[in-house]
Amino acid sequence: MARxxxxxxxxxxxxxxxxxxxxxxxxxxxxxxxxxxxxxxNWAVLxxxxxxxxxxxxxxxxxxxxRSVKRLGIPDSRIxxxxxxxxxxxxxxxxxxxxxxxxxxxxxVYGDDVEVxxxxxxxxxxxxxxxxxxxxxxxxxRSKRLLSDxxxxxxxxxxxxxxxxxxKFQDSEEISNVELxxxxxxxxxxxxxxxxxxxxxxxxxxxxxxxxYSPNLMALxxxxxGEDSLSHQPDLAIGVHLMDRYTFYLLEFLxxxxxxxTTNMNQLFKVCxxxxxxxxxxxxxxxxxxxPGRVLITDFFGSVRKVEITMETINLSSPMEPLPERILSExxxxxxxxxxxxxxxxxxxxxxxxxxxxxxxxxxxxxxxxxxxxxxxxxxCTHTxxxxxxxxxFIL
Amino acid sequence: MGLLSDPNRRxxxxxxxxxxxAPICMICYMAGVAxxxxxxxxxxxxxxxxxxxxxxxxxxxxxxxxxxxxxxTGREFAAHKKKTGGMPVDWLVRTMQARGLEVYTQRxxxxxxFPDEDKERYMVKGTNVYGILRAPRAPRTEAxxxxxxxxxxxxxxxxxxxxxxxxxxFRSQIYWAKDIIFLVNEHDLIGMQAWLxxxxxxxxxxxxxxxxxxxxxxxxxxxxxxxxxxxxxSLDLVLEGLNGQLPNLDLANLFYAFCQKIGVLCTxxxxxxxxxxxxxxxxxxxxxxxxxxVLKQASSRPWGDHGLFLRYHIEAASIKGVNxxxxxxxxxxxxxRLLEGMYRKLNNLLERLHQSYFFYLMPSLTRFVSIGxxxxxxxxxALILLLRALDLWVQLSxxxxxxxxxxxxxxxxxxxxxxxxxxxxxxxxxxxxxxLTGVALYTLxxxxxxxxxxxxxxxxxxxxxxxxxxxxxxxxxxxxxxHRLLAGEGTEQGWKVLKLVAVLYLAVLLGCTAxxxxxxxxxxxxxxxxxxxxxxTLLFAVxxxxxxxxxxxxxxxxxxxxxxxxxxxxxxxxxxxxxxYPLAALLVYPCWLLFWNILFWK
Numbered sequence: 001m002a003r004x005x006x007x008x009x010x011x012x013x014x015x016x017x018x019x020x021x022x023x024x025x026x027x028x029x030x031x032x033x034x035x036x037x038x039x040x041x042n043w044a045v046l047x048x049x050x051x052x053x054x055x056x057x058x059x060x061x062x063x064x065x066x067r068s069v070k071r072l073g074i075p076d077s078r079i080x081x082x083x084x085x086x087x088x089x090x091x092x093x094x095x096x097x098x099x100x101x102x103x104x105x106x107x108x109v110y111g112d113d114v115e116v117x118x119x120x121x122x123x124x125x126x127x128x129x130x131x132x133x134x135x136x137x138x139x140x141x142r143s144k145r146l147l148s149d150x151x152x153x154x155x156x157x158x159x160x161x162x163x164x165x166x167x168k169f170q171d172s173e174e175i176s177n178v179e180l181x182x183x184x185x186x187x188x189x190x191x192x193x194x195x196x197x198x199x200x201x202x203x204x205x206x207x208x209x210x211x212x213y214s215p216n217l218m219a220l221x222x223x224x225x226g227e228d229s230l231s232h233q234p235d236l237a238i239g240v241h242l243m244d245r246y247t248f249y250l251l252e253f254l255x256x257x258x259x260x261x262t263t264n265m266n267q268l269f270k271v272c273x274x275x276x277x278x279x280x281x282x283x284x285x286x287x288x289x290x291x292p293g294r295v296l297i298t299d300f301f302g303s304v305r306k307v308e309i310t311m312e313t314i315n316l317s318s319p320m321e322p323l324p325e326r327i328l329s330e331x332x333x334x335x336x337x338x339x340x341x342x343x344x345x346x347x348x349x350x351x352x353x354x355x356x357x358x359x360x361x362x363x364x365x366x367x368x369x370x371x372x373x374x375x376x377x378x379x380x381c382t383h384t385x386x387x388x389x390x391x392x393x394f395i396l
Numbered sequence: 397m398g399l400l401s402d403p404n405r406r407x408x409x410x411x412x413x414x415x416x417x418a419p420i421c422m423i424c425y426m427a428g429v430a431x432x433x434x435x436x437x438x439x440x441x442x443x444x445x446x447x448x449x450x451x452x453x454x455x456x457x458x459x460x461x462x463x464x465x466x467x468x469t470g471r472e473f474a475a476h477k478k479k480t481g482g483m484p485v486d487w488l489v490r491t492m493q494a495r496g497l498e499v500y501t502q503r504x505x506x507x508x509x510f511p512d513e514d515k516e517r518y519m520v521k522g523t524n525v526y527g528i529l530r531a532p533r534a535p536r537t538e539a540x541x542x543x544x545x546x547x548x549x550x551x552x553x554x555x556x557x558x559x560x561x562x563x564x565x566f567r568s569q570i571y572w573a574k575d576i577i578f579l580v581n582e583h584d585l586i587g588m589q590a591w592l593x594x595x596x597x598x599x600x601x602x603x604x605x606x607x608x609x610x611x612x613x614x615x616x617x618x619x620x621x622x623x624x625x626x627x628x629x630s631l632d633l634v635l636e637g638l639n640g641q642l643p644n645l646d647l648a649n650l651f652y653a654f655c656q657k658i659g660v661l662c663t664x665x666x667x668x669x670x671x672x673x674x675x676x677x678x679x680x681x682x683x684x685x686x687x688x689x690v691l692k693q694a695s696s697r698p699w700g701d702h703g704l705f706l707r708y709h710i711e712a713a714s715i716k717g718v719n720x721x722x723x724x725x726x727x728x729x730x731x732x733r734l735l736e737g738m739y740r741k742l743n744n745l746l747e748r749l750h751q752s753y754f755f756y757l758m759p760s761l762t763r764f765v766s767i768g769x770x771x772x773x774x775x776x777x778a779l780i781l782l783l784r785a786l787d788l789w790v791q792l793s794x795x796x797x798x799x800x801x802x803x804x805x806x807x808x809x810x811x812x813x814x815x816x817x818x819x820x821x822x823x824x825x826x827x828x829x830x831x832l833t834g835v836a837l838y839t840l841x842x843x844x845x846x847x848x849x850x851x852x853x854x855x856x857x858x859x860x861x862x863x864x865x866x867x868x869x870x871x872x873x874x875x876x877x878x879h880r881l882l883a884g885e886g887t888e889q890g891w892k893v894l895k896l897v898a899v900l901y902l903a904v905l906l907g908c909t910a911x912x913x914x915x916x917x918x919x920x921x922x923x924x925x926x927x928x929x930x931x932x933t934l935l936f937a938v939x940x941x942x943x944x945x946x947x948x949x950x951x952x953x954x955x956x957x958x959x960x961x962x963x964x965x966x967x968x969x970x971x972x973x974x975x976x977y978p979l980a981a982l983l984v985y986p987c988w989l990l991f992w993n994i995l996f997w998k
Contacts, residue, residue, distance in 0.1 A: 052450065052746055053450070053744055053746070054449060054452055054744065089533075089534075090573075091531060091533045091572070091573035092571050092572075092573045092744060093571065094534070094569070096570070161890060172537060232453040236456060236457035239457075239571075239740060239741075239744070240452070240453075240455075251449070
C-alpha cells in the first residue's frame with residue numbers, strides 16, 4: 001500500500017515538475033509573443049478632405065472610422081481628427097447636430113463626444129504634412145499634434161475626392177502620392193512610427209500608395225487606378241449620399257471586432273469584394289516586415305493594454321548590456337553643436353574670432369535629409385542603434 | 397512662301413475667288429440653311445443632363461401634403477380680388493403674415509408712352525406684395541424667389557393659392573439655407589420690373605416705385621408660376637426672356653428631372669414630347685418646336701414673368717399649368733411637390749448656376765443644341781457676306797482689267813478709273829440719309845402721336861403704329877430721291893463701294909446680333925438676298941408663328957396681329973428696355989435702305 005502511495009506521489013511530482021517545466025517554457029513563449037508586435041501605443045490620424053454639403057459622405061466616412069477606433073480603445077488624446085467641413089451644423093441638414101451613416105437615420109456617428117482637432121479651413125495639405133512629420137510651430141496645442149514615437153502604431157485614414165496620384169484637399173489644392181511617400185519616409189527617419197496602416201477611400205485610391213518606400217507600411221485602398229469609388233446609399237430625407245461603399249463595409253466589418261478579438265489583417269483585405277464595392281479594393285504589404293496573417297486588427301484600430309497574469313518570474317533572454325564606452329573615448333572630439341554657432345553672426349558683424357566652447361555635453365542631434373523642405377544642412381547622423389531587447393525592458 | 401505673300405498664288409486665289417464667287421456663296425447659303433434645319437434632327441442633338449454637382453440627382457423626399465388647402469386659399473384670393481377690383485393687398489398681407497413670413501409691399505406707377513390696347517392700360521398703378529421666409533440658421537446672403545402674378549379676372553388664382561400653401565409648408569422646415577421670397581406681382585411684367593428695380597436699386601426705365609423695405613440676399617434662382625385650373629394635364633416650361641436671354645440649361649434640366657421623378661407630363665413651347673424622331677412627322681415636330689423657340693427669342697420680349705430676372709443674371713423660368721383634354725390629370729398636391737423638390741435642390745446650390753449652357757436651342761425638353769453647334773450655321777452665312785465683300789474689294793482694286801472703256805473717253809469725263817475716286821460724299825450721303833430715316837422711324841411715331849390724333853380719326857396706339865408704317869414706306873421712296881439729288885455721282889465704282897460698305901455693315905450687324913440674340917439673325921438673313929424687307933419679314937413671321945402654335949389666323953386677323961406686334965415692340969422697348977425696336981429702326985432698317993439705294997443707283 002505504501003509503495004503504491006509513493007509511486008503515485010512520485011508520478012504526481014514528476015508530472016508536476018514536467019508541467020512546471022512546460023509551463024515555464026510556455027511562459028517564455030508567451031513573453032516572447034507579448035512583445036511580438038513591438039508597439040506600445042496607438043495613434044490614429046483620420047482626415048476628411050472635402051467640403052460642401054454634397055460631400056456629406058466623406059465626413060460620415062471619417063466619423064464612422066473615428067467611432068470604431070474610439071470604441072476599440074484609442075482615446076481622443078491619441079486621435080487627430082481632421083474634418084474639412086461641418087456637416088452636422090450645415091444649414092441644409094434637416095437633422096442638425098447629427099451625421100448619419102445609415103439611411104433611415106439608424107446610426108448617428110456624430111454623437112456628443114466627437115472631438116475634431118482640425119476643422120474647416122485648417123485642413124490643408126501643409127497642416128496634414130506637418131502633423132505627420134511633427135514640424136509644427138511651438139504654439140500648436142497638444143491635441144493637434146501627432147506625438148508618436150518609434151513604438152507607436154499609427155492608423156492613417158484618408159477620404160475625399162482623388163485621382164491618379166493625388167488627393168484633393170478643400171477644392172483648392174492637392175497632395176500627391178510622392179509627397180505622401182516622402183512624408184512617411186520623414187516619419188521613418190525621425191522614428192515616428194513603429195508600424196503604419198494607411199487606408200484611403202477615394203477614386204483611384206491605389207495610386208496613392210504606389211510610391212511608398214519606407215519600411216513597415218501597410219496600405220489599403222478602395223479602388224484601383226482607373227476605377228471610381230462609389231457611394232453607397234442616399235437618404236431621401238436628408239437628400240445626399242450618406243456613405244461610400246468601401247467604408248460602409250469596413251464599418252460593418254469593424255463592428256464585429258472587439259478589443260480582444262484575434263482577427264488578423266488578411267480578413268481586412270477581404271472587406272468589400274468587387275461584388276459589393278463595384279470597384280476593386282487593393283492592398284500593399286511588401287514593405288511590411290511582419291506577415292499580415294499574424295497582424296491583429298486591434299494592433300492598429302484599437303489600443304489594447306496587454307495584460308498577462310503569471311505565477312512565475314520570467315527571465316527575459318538578453319540581459320541589459322551597458323552601452324559601449326566608445327562614446328566618451330573617441331579620438332575625434334565631439335563638439336557640442338548649437339544651432340546659433342552654425343551661423344556666426346557675431347563674427348560677421350563684429351569681426352570676432354570664434355572661440356571653442358568648453359561645454360562637454362554630449363548631445364546627439366539627428367538631422368535628416370528632406371526632399372520637400374529647403375533646408376540644406378547635412379549633419380552626420382549620430383544615432384547609435386540600441387539593442388532590441390533594451391526596449392523590452394522599458395515596457396515592464 | 398506663304399499662301400498670301402506669294403504674288404502668284406495670291407493672284408490665283410483671287411482669280412478663283414472672283415470666278416467662283418456666286419457658286420460658293422450659293423453653296424454656303426444652302427449649307428447654312430441645311431445646318432440650321434439639321435439642328436432639330438435628333439442624332440445631331442445632345443440629351444440634357446444635370447451639370448451642377450451640388451444639385452445632384454433628384455434624391456429628396458417631397459412631402460408637401462396640402463394641395464387642397466392651397467386651392468381653397470386660391471378661391472379665397474379670387475373672391476377678395478373680385479371684391480377689391482384689383483390686388484387684395486390687405487388680405488394678402490394678413491395671410492402671408494399668418495404663415496409666418498416677413499411681409500412687405502411696394503407701390504409703383506407708370507405712364508405708358510401710348511395706351512396698350514392688348515392689355516387695355518395706359519396709366520398703370522399697382523402694388524406688389526412679397527413675403528420673405530428667412531432661413532432658420534443661415535446668414536441672409538442668398539435668396540430664392542417664387543412668384544405668381546395677380547392677373548385680372550379668373551386667371552392665376554390657383555397659382556397664388558399654391559404659392560401660399562407652399563409658403564406655409566416651407567415655413568415649418570429647417571433645412572433652408574437661403575431666404576425664400578414669395579412674390580405676388582400686379583400688372584405682371586410692369587410690377588415685376590418695378591420689384592426687380594427696387595430690389596437691385598437700379599432705375600433703368602423711368603418707372604416710379606417706392607423703395608423696398610425688406611430684402612433677402614442676392615437672388616440665386618427664381619420660378620414664376622402660372623396656374624389657372626385646379627387640375628392640370630401638363631406643365632409647360634417657358635425659358636425665353638427679355639432680349640432673347642435664356643436661363644442656364646440646368647434649370648430646365650432640373651425641371652425635367654423632377655417631372656420624370658414625379659410622373660408629370662412636361663412640355664416646352666406647348667408641344668408634347670414625341671419619340672419618333674426618325675419619321676418625317678417626328679422631325680417636323682422637332683423643327684416646329686425649335687422654330688417656335690427661335691421666333692420667341694427673336695421677338696426679344698419676355699414670355700413669362702421670369703423674363704426680367706435674366707438681366708440681373710438670376711436664372712429664372714416660368715412654369716405654366718395647362719389643362720387640356722387628356723385623361724390623366726395631375727392635382728395641386730403633385731404640382732406642389734414638384735415645386736418643393738425643385739426648391740430643395742436649388743437650396744443645395746453653393747454658387748449661381750453656371751456649369752451648364754447659357755446659349756442653346758431646344759428641339760424638345762430632353763434635347764438641346766448648344767452654341768457651339770448652332771453658331772457654324774451663322775458662320776456660313778457670315779462667310780457669304782465676307783466673300784462678297786472680298787469680291788467687291790478685288791474688283792475695286794483692280795481697275796485696269798475692268799474700266800478701260802475705249803468707248804467713252806470723251807463722253808465720260810467723270811469716269812476717272814481710280815479706286816478711290818467716288819467721293820466720300822457720295823458714299824456718306826446715302827449712309828447718313830438712311831440713318832436719319834432710321835432715327836425718324838425710331839423717334840417720330842411716339843412723339844408725333846398727339847399730332848396724328850388731332851388730324852386723323854385714330855386712337856393713339858393706331859396713330860403710333862400707322863406713323864411707323866408710314867415712315868417705313870416713305871423710306872422706300874428715298875433711293876429715287878437721293879439719286880436725283882446727287883445726279884452725276886452714279887459711277888460704276890460708286891455703287892460698288894457703297895455695296896461694299898453695306899455688305900460689311902451688314903456683316904458686322906449680323907455678327908453683333910448673333911452674339912446678343914442669335915435668333916434675330918435668321919430673319920435678318922433675309923437681307924442677304926436683298927429683297928426681303930424687314931416689314932414683310934415681320935408679317936411673314938407673325939403668320940408663321942401662329943401656324944407653329946397650331947392657331948392659324950386669317951389675313952384680316954393676321955394684319956391686326958401684325959399691328960399689335962409693332963405696338964408691343966415699341967412698348968417693350970419703352971417699358972423694359974427690349975432691344976428689338978431700336979435695333980430694327982436704327983440699324984437694320986438703314987442697312988436695308990442702303991441695299992435699296994444700291995438697287996436703284998443707276
